[in-house]
Amino acid sequence: MSEPLAVDGAEFRQVLGHFSTGVVVVTSLAEGVPVGLSVNSFTAVSLDPPLVAFCAARRSRTWASIRPAGIFCVNVLAEDQEAVARVFATPGADRFGKVGWAPSPSGAPRIYGSLAWIDCTIDAVHPGGDHEICVGRVRALGMEREDGPLVFYRGGYGRFEP
Numbered sequence: 001m002s003e004p005l006a007v008d009g010a011e012f013r014q015v016l017g018h019f020s021t022g023v024v025v026v027t028s029l030a031e032g033v034p035v036g037l038s039v040n041s042f043t044a045v046s047l048d049p050p051l052v053a054f055c056a057a058r059r060s061r062t063w064a065s066i067r068p069a070g071i072f073c074v075n076v077l078a079e080d081q082e083a084v085a086r087v088f089a090t091p092g093a094d095r096f097g098k099v100g101w102a103p104s105p106s107g108a109p110r111i112y113g114s115l116a117w118i119d120c121t122i123d124a125v126h127p128g129g130d131h132e133i134c135v136g137r138v139r140a141l142g143m144e145r146e147d148g149p150l151v152f153y154r155g156g157y158g159r160f161e162p
Contacts, residue, residue: 030065
């Protein structure tokens with residue numbers, strides 16, 4: 001077996017920045033208090049059973065609150081929700097102070113104005129370097145709007161124009 005190549009972390013991040021992603025906010029209730037974080041590592045995993053996944057930094061205090069709750073709601077952000085993405089990406093911010101929401105079927109916050117929402121229970125958590133990979137079993141979902149998605153590309157937010 002050959003020796004793995006050394007990869008510079010800054011270069012790795014810069015190269016991966018050339019891959020555009022959608023932006024979601026993952027929310028939950030931690031002992032009755034709403035919590036959430038911005039995520040661009042969200043993906044579908046399986047249709048049968050319906051599974052989704054996202055990655056969260058091991059050091060994230062928000063993830064440390066979501067994991068024991070056992071539930072989460074994925075809120076797919078619209079192109080006009082950059083401010084929402086930014087507040088949920090800012091440590092220590094009052095994330096729900098100016099963001100309207102209603103409870104999803106699990107009770108996790110469903111953010112007003114999102115394109116769609118996916119309500120889940122945590123099915124599995126796997127180690128992934130400095131992150132953890134959370135696999136969620138979809139319990140309920142819905143579409144709210146038909147507008148364009150918020151996109152993250154090369155360190156910035158933007159819109160998708162077909």
